[in-house]
């Protein structure tokens with residue numbers, strides 16, 4: 001495939017996979033010379049450093065320490081943030097559909113949307129508390 005610059009790399013999902021891909025690529029010569037644009041599409045306001053979620057539960061750390069805003073993390077970086085969910089991918093036209101109805105074209109697409117917690121059909125599982133998000137942590141503290 002022969003592409004004309006600037007190329008657009010669209011990264012969907014700003015978890016560990018997507019955020020660190022974006023940060024890594026943003027330091028490349030192609031990006032720094034303006035030949036390549038990095039767009040990160042992530043609907044949440046904050047990145048969550050999950051390995052420290054336990055310390056939030058035990059109140060050794062505060063939410064702002066383990067969940068910095070994307071705005072803060074991406075400040076000064078050559079990464080454009082679109083605070084949206086991707087609702088669909090059109091492989092033929094090489095574009096993603098955002099929740100506001102806009103389409104974002106891409107030359108390269110990185111899908112890093114993680115996964116959803118799935119409750120296996122185990123008796124009593126309805127009493128279990130998921131522990132994956134800041135909201136889950138708040139719920140665990142109040143229960």
Ligand SMILES: Cc1cc2nc3c(=O)[nH]c(=O)nc-3n(C[C@H](O)[C@H](O)[C@H](O)COP(=O)(O)OP(=O)(O)OC[C@H]3O[C@@H](n4cnc5c(N)ncnc54)[C@H](O)[C@@H]3O)c2cc1C
Pocket residue numbers: 012013014015016017018041042043044050051052053054084085086087112113114115131132
């Ligand atoms: C309490 C806890 C502790 C952990 N500790 C460790 C550890 O010590 N070491 C370790 O290696 N791993 C650890 N993990 C696992 C680690 O957090 C995951 O492996 C990692 O977060 C997976 O990264 P990811 O980028 O694939 O997905 P995620 O982190 O889930 O990120 C996916 C992102 O995609 C976004 N997204 C989803 N759908 C869309 C959409 N349609 N459009 C746009 N964006 C979308 C989401 O908002 C999210 O920000 C821990 C997990 C937990 C819960």
